[in-house]
Amino acid sequence: MTGKPFEPAANVSLQSRNTLRLPAEAAWYARAGDVTELRRALDWADRQDLPVLLLGGGSNLVLAGDFPGLVLRVSLGGRCWSGVDNGSAILEVGAGENWHETVMYSVRSGYRGLENLALIPGTVGAAPIQNIGAYGVELSHALVDVSVWDREQGAERVLTCEECAFGYRDSLFKRQPERYVVLKVRLRLSKRAPLRLGYRDLEEFFDGQAIDALTAEDVAQAVIQVRSRKLPDPDFLPNAGSFFKNPVVSLAQFESLQQRFPDIVAYVGQDSAKLAAGWLIDQCGWKGHRDAHVGVHNRQALVLVHHGDGQGGELLGLASRIRDDVQARYSVALEVEPRIFPVSMREEFRF
Numbered sequence: 001m002t003g004k005p006f007e008p009a010a011n012v013s014l015q016s017r018n019t020l021r022l023p024a025e026a027a028w029y030a031r032a033g034d035v036t037e038l039r040r041a042l043d044w045a046d047r048q049d050l051p052v053l054l055l056g057g058g059s060n061l062v063l064a065g066d067f068p069g070l071v072l073r074v075s076l077g078g079r080c081w082s083g084v085d086n087g088s089a090i091l092e093v094g095a096g097e098n099w100h101e102t103v104m105y106s107v108r109s110g111y112r113g114l115e116n117l118a119l120i121p122g123t124v125g126a127a128p129i130q131n132i133g134a135y136g137v138e139l140s141h142a143l144v145d146v147s148v149w150d151r152e153q154g155a156e157r158v159l160t161c162e163e164c165a166f167g168y169r170d171s172l173f174k175r176q177p178e179r180y181v182v183l184k185v186r187l188r189l190s191k192r193a194p195l196r197l198g199y200r201d202l203e204e205f206f207d208g209q210a211i212d213a214l215t216a217e218d219v220a221q222a223v224i225q226v227r228s229r230k231l232p233d234p235d236f237l238p239n240a241g242s243f244f245k246n247p248v249v250s251l252a253q254f255e256s257l258q259q260r261f262p263d264i265v266a267y268v269g270q271d272s273a274k275l276a277a278g279w280l281i282d283q284c285g286w287k288g289h290r291d292a293h294v295g296v297h298n299r300q301a302l303v304l305v306h307h308g309d310g311q312g313g314e315l316l317g318l319a320s321r322i323r324d325d326v327q328a329r330y331s332v333a334l335e336v337e338p339r340i341f342p343v344s345m346r347e348e349f350r351f
């Protein structure tokens with residue numbers, strides 16, 4: 001590849017680049033605004049055998065130490081419509097675009113499909129990694145395909161929604177974390193699709209209102225209001241959203257738990273039940289708990305917060321105590337949702 005030499009910045013602080021505002025340094029840091037810049041950066045790291053951390057908005061990361069390789073901010077931009085046909089259309093969006101702005105752009109254009117996912121922080125490129133979801137909707141419901149740079153094959157590829165193997169906060173990308181760089185996504189949206197208002201918070205919000213008259217933008221605004229009431233804004237109280245996934249258990253295990261704990265909160269499906277991790281943590285008495293620099297949010301037990309001057313290790317220490325408590329009381333294993341760096345810290349705290 002020709003062109004100007006790749007010159008990443010050395011020893012760059014990541015504290016303002018992660019929503020937990022944890023202190024950490026990247027040995028090397030660069031931005032990639034297009035595929036050529038991306039390939040140049042990846043080639044540079046490969047030649048020196050350096051690990052690469054792909055960075056979006058840093059809202060799903062726990063940085064518990066310095067990163068010894070190249071932190072690469074994926075900044076590919078652009079949004080465009082195609083396949084406009086009979087009330088439906090495809091929205092193509094670059095990985096570096098802001099997710100929430102993309103949702104608002106789609107609903108203001110009159111399209112439905114993304115409104116329940118308003119106000120989720122971060123970039124479009126990170127959205128497929130954990131198949132972001134909220135208020136009964138997941139990214140996979142609207143996703144057509146994902147264009148990626150496949151580092152193993154050294155080629156650009158398009159992965160269909162099916163090939164992405166999405167699950168609850170899970171995907172192919174989570175299972176092979178170093179392999180794919182998301183370049184852009186294509187989403188199928190519709191002007192006439194039914195609005196999804198079945199989630200309790202939204203039902204309550206629109207109680208008594210004429211549902212037929214609602215627009216996707218009304219729903220997005222409702223989601224924004226509900227979320228703003230419930231979740232701390234990372235700009236004021238640093239956090240990474242839900243720290244643990246809601247554990248999925250068999251129906252038999254759920255029934256046995258329900259006998260012992262009749263108030264247990266769960267979303268019961270046909271073959272399994274998803275327990276509300278926030279309820280389990282709350283029942284163990286952790287809501288509002290504070291260590292010196294880190295704690296558990298006082299309105300949402302699922303959200304761990306950084307009060308300032310703390311380290312990632314302190315947060316992981318608190319998280320491991322919560323996990324052990326829930327395990328001891330309910331025999332349910334909690335799994336951490338954000339990605340932890342460095343790997344040695346993940347292992348030290350058994351996450």
Ligand SMILES: Cc1cc2nc3c(=O)[nH]c(=O)nc-3n(C[C@H](O)[C@H](O)[C@H](O)COP(=O)(O)OP(=O)(O)OC[C@H]3O[C@@H](n4cnc5c(N)ncnc54)[C@H](O)[C@@H]3O)c2cc1C
Pocket residue numbers: 019053054055056057058059060061074095120121122123124125126127129130131132133134180181182183231232233234239240241242339
């Ligand atoms: C207040 C708050 C509320 C939240 N609410 C929700 C919610 O309701 N639902 C939900 O699902 N999540 C939620 N999250 C988590 C988070 O916002 C999402 O996971 C989001 O998609 C992360 O985007 P990001 O750009 O910040 O990713 P980052 O944190 O920068 O990265 C996350 C992971 O994706 C990888 N990655 C980033 N960009 C790329 C790319 N282009 N190609 C390949 N890999 C990449 C990173 O290496 C990392 O492993 C919340 C977080 C916060 C702070």
